[in-house]
Amino acid sequence: MTDNENLESFDLAGVIVGETAISDVDGAAGRLSYRGVDIVDLAERPFAEVVWLVLFGETPDAARQAQLNRFLCQHARLTLEERQVLKLLPQHLHPMLMLQGMVPLIELPEAETLGVGLDAEHGLVIAAKISALIAAWYRREQGLSPLGGGPDDNFHQHFLTLLHGQVPDADAVRILDATQILQMEHSFNAGTFAGRVCASTLAPIQSVISASIGTLYGRLHGGADQAALEMAQSIGAPEKAAAYVAQCLAEKTKIMGMGHREYRTVDPRAKLLKPMAMNLCNDPDSRRLLDTLIAVEQACQQEFATRGKEIWANVEFYKGAVFHNLGLPTHFFTAMFAMARVYGYIAHYLEFSRESRLIRPRARYVPAREPAMA
Ligand SMILES: CC(=O)SCCNC(=O)CCNC(=O)[C@H](O)C(C)(C)COP(=O)(O)OP(=O)(O)OC[C@H]1O[C@@H](n2cnc3c(N)ncnc32)[C@H](O)[C@@H]1OP(=O)(O)O
């Protein structure tokens, strides 16, 4: 227990609240590593390898990777009961609200088969089910039934098949692998920290993941991906970007996808996602979106420079342009983020549960000046 009675921070900025061996965010240098390996290297590795590394701190051999891919594909289907519950949900519920509500309802196995411990296995089942829930929700919006099968040797190939109803080309799978690897883990971000608070009460993993997903949804955190691309769509053209930025700053409105609590230079993930987006955005519509984003970034940096400050794009800024090219609608971007970040949540759950203590800060009581009710 901290014995400094006067310690105060309303937003915990810069306050160390725990230790982790899962990832390191070096905000000054603009570097991010998972288990000591730089994400620049990890972005090119097979997805299952990075999942295993993040979860268990070891590089898996080819047999383990194949086993994990099969496991995830096999669990990426919904039971009859899960489909029935899904059908009862309001038609226009945002995919993130659907996920937050559905995760605690997922049926989890009583025995393990992977030999990694029951909590880890439950986490992986939830991760697989999230992919099936996203695909089913996407198809429901189009009046289509969820699909049950597909190739089972590559998880993202399987997911894109469930989503679009046809086996994707190898490039699409590779792009999805890299994007999901880049957003898999990020130390004590708000969503992960919310999960740690939840886990500190000894709540089970499905409650923890649900709490994290609810926290990820907000526009200052994971929801900025949808908001950033919708911003570019509503600006409409690169020539209009400077006026938009000037107006936001005059009205003290945040520009989505810009700025970060930890990075004092460009977010290393944005640095990788921008050239990926540039390679992909070839048709006139996506090119205009991307050019608008680039113009917003430049205008933002120029405006901040006139105030003697710096601002940089974060992971959310160019990611949408990549997802847009994979045929994903904007309102599914944050759910895709959750589908990747869930491995980070599981890893933190496993790490934190080993030595958990109840997280419970303190508030200063400030009585209201007027009585709340007569
Ligand atoms: C996966 C992720 O969660 S990445 C982050 C995703 N979120 C976004 O992209 C939303 C837009 N960005 C933001 O709101 C912020 O940059 C945050 C919340 C991410 C980080 O914020 P903080 O560390 O709290 O910085 P804070 O909000 O105090 O900003 C510092 C200064 O920069 C300004 N600033 C920071 N980001 C932005 C922005 N995106 N647009 C305009 N001004 C900004 C603030 O207005 C503030 O100015 P001031 O000193 O004159 O008051």
Ligand SMILES: O=C([O-])CC(=O)C(=O)O
């Ligand atoms: O760490 C943060 O505050 C936000 C972030 O970039 C992430 O969760 O990926």
